[in-house]
Amino acid sequence: MNAAAPLVEVEDLTVAFAAGSGRKAPSVPVLRGVSFSVRAGETLAIVGESGSGKSVTARTLLGLTGPRSTVTAARLEIAGEDATAFGERDWRRVRGGRIGMVLQDALVSLDPLRTIGNEIGEVLVTHRVVPAGRTRERAIELLESVGMPGADRRVDQYPHQLSGGLRQRALIASAIAAGPDLIIADEPTTALDVTVQAQVLDTLAARVAEGAGLLLISHDLSVVSGIADRVIVMRDGVVVEAGATAEVLTNPRDAYTRRLLSAVPSASSRGYRLGDASGSAEPRERTALPPRAVQRERIVLQADGLSKSFAIGRGHSTVAVSDVSFELAAGETLGVIGESGSGKSTLASLVLGFLEPDEGVVEVLGAPWAPLAERARRPRRGHVQLISQDPLSSFDPRWTVDRVIAESTLRLELTAAEARERAVRLLDRVGLDESVLARHPRSLSGGQRQRVAIARALAPEPEILVCDEPTSALDVSVQAQVLDLLADIQAERGLSLVFVSHDLGVIHHVADRVIVLKDARVVETGDADDVLLRPQHDYTRALVAALPQEVRA
Amino acid sequence: MTTTLERPPATDAASSASVSARRARTARRARPPRPAVVVALVFVAFLVALVALPGVFAAYDPYATDIGSSLRAPSAEHWFGTDRLGRDIWSRIVFGARFSVLIGLAAAAISVVVGTVVGIAAGLSGAFLIGRSGRVLDEGLTRSMDVISAFPAILLAMLVVTFTGPGVWNIALAIGIAGIPLYARVVRAQTFVVTRADYVAHAAVYGRSRWAVLREHVLPNALVAVPVLAAIDIGTSILAVSGLSFLGLGPQAPVPEWGVMLAESRDVLRVAWWAGVFPGLFITGSVIAFTTIGRWLQTRDDGSRS
16 A cells, blocks of 8 residues: 555645735634645545634645635645646646545535536536546446446436435545546535445445545544544644554544543443543543432333324325334433434424324323423423524524523513523533623534523423434534533433434433334334344344444444 | 533634634624715715705795796705796705605505515414414415516506506505515515524423514514615615606606606706706615615624624
8 A cells, every 4th residue: 555656645734814804814824734645545534623624624635725825835746746836727627537525415515406417427528538428328337336226217316306325425426427536525424324324434435445545534533433544633723643543543642632532422431421621531531420310210201102294295194203102210311313304303392392292192290291282381391491403593593692591481480680690500500601691692602502502401490301412513522511511410400311313322322221213113212231232123233333333342 | 519611622712713703793894884884874864854854954945936047057046956937946855855755765664564564474374373274374465465576566556556546645555565575575484484493492492472482583583684675675665756756646746756856857958957967866866875774784784693
């Protein structure tokens, strides 16, 4: 492998963006002294959290940093050519031709008005890969090579007719259409379910086996662990650690890498803190979470035979939840696992009383909860609270934090002083300062917003918290802090959690018991360790098998 | 009991930096408006003064004819000259503002009020608040808006005036009706989005009543765009009023409405340019001023919500 000439060679790369408008605007460096190289048949992964500069690095290799940027490098070579002197014409030859790019969200990256055949055809025509008459034929071959089932039929379909995984494969097909030596994949699996993620990663790995180089950009260490030969870890525009994947993941030298690794929730992190304050600690030496008492005999939430279907068009309906039953004891965490379309969001809506079940009942604290007239449910609404995936959209855009938090306790008819006192106490509990009260949520960071959402959910002193993908929009280190915070609060108050997530690692970390949903039904249920370490059902087994190696350990 | 959590490292610092930069930008945009906006605001304030206290600004009776001083060019005595009947054009413009600006405002008000009500009704009927029969209401309202907007605005206004007869309030009504669909559509779409927003679902979790949710979340957020639209629309309405008056469908001859003045100036434009140019400038100025203010409100709005 080392004998092969590098496809790209980058040395001491610095990229700065002009801050503000005007000619004399100061420039702010976003990358400083980055060096790496990628060879044929090799996968290099760049790992970092948002703002680390990993995507800018990829864009630099395509000459796409934009007019407001300044790129300087001691060496920036693409296939042996000096790219620092490239003009727009040279870059166009590189893009798609020498370097193919796969972006995160295929629905946005593919033109909705063009069939995927035409999308791929454009690359073929631009780089004159095949004669014009053969583009369709070649597009089908490419789709087959990325494992698209029924490629000769799919070639005439539009992006919206394809599932997320197939769309991502179509995008990969167009990225490799001109036979580039190097593929850059920027978060190629972030929006995908685990089983689909595994298929997309396999597709990319197959290209590498055929001799292409792959530059994989990800925030997710577990994705990287299964596929990359070498890893570089970036933070604030600087490479903090670089080396062979196994070396970096098992024996990290940098404190930030260690913290990043120990922040990943998994089976082995159960019962321990993720966001360890001491970055110097060995990754295996963790601090235990406060013990939590589960009162088995006290059932706070009971669902019995829940079913719900929705009408689609005339006379047709789709079953979203079918005959789902479970109970939740005081102080317990129930994990709900399922891929998109499995019915987990509908189930959450039924538990929250947003939807009335077609069949079955929900009881909260031994009293009927659904089906029930909203008017009758309203006085007891405070018992069940919600933390949702995107905190920002759960806040009225015109409101400041104090009003946002006060809304959840309006029914308690507190005085203004009492409400404020409660809000300040809760903000303090979630690690935020009183000064946050006067701010607009949009001026807060993602982690701070989710803390505000937690404070708001706690204000009516609920028994049950429904957490609907509460950390899937957060960076791994922020996720670690939010999960630790939830665990502390749960132990303190004896809360019961219904924790919905597509992330098996997160579920294994937080849940006592797990239910696995597939196509509206519960396919497996039991203790988290039983279900996730010794799965009985084929589907659960497939889910667990699709997890990248490192996380399972 | 309070465990202090370590501040999120790289990410939070980076994103809060970009957030504060964005806030600074918004603040900058909100504070000193562009010079054009200042001019527009001053002009509109001036128009308001003309409407409120025309006597203060006008030296002559707008209806007083003086054949002896017919078609005088602008001078110290008659700033904007005189028309064929010797009436002072400046004074006529001053008193005319009452008609042109007020009818424009009235027309815009009709569009805003009716359009907003229709939009909210249609938007809510499709959503959870009214239920399944609401779909019929939504369809009915939306289709009738389609019918109205199928006609060009001026043509529709002419149609209304032919039924009601020319006159000050009829013309306001005519232009107002033509403007309804714009508001109805925007408000309907926005209501739709807001009723399905996460924060509305959350309000239900806190046990808030539908009425409270409607009043505190849905309406304020659905109507954010209305003031901006209205500001732009006032200018357009003033233009439409003058246009219809010019055609003889609005206030009639001796009334110093700007469009009427333009119509009267047609015969003498060759010898007395001032009779047409000054009313024309005021129509143009008003349209530009209101539109500029509307656009400014719009960018300010976008800035504070992005």
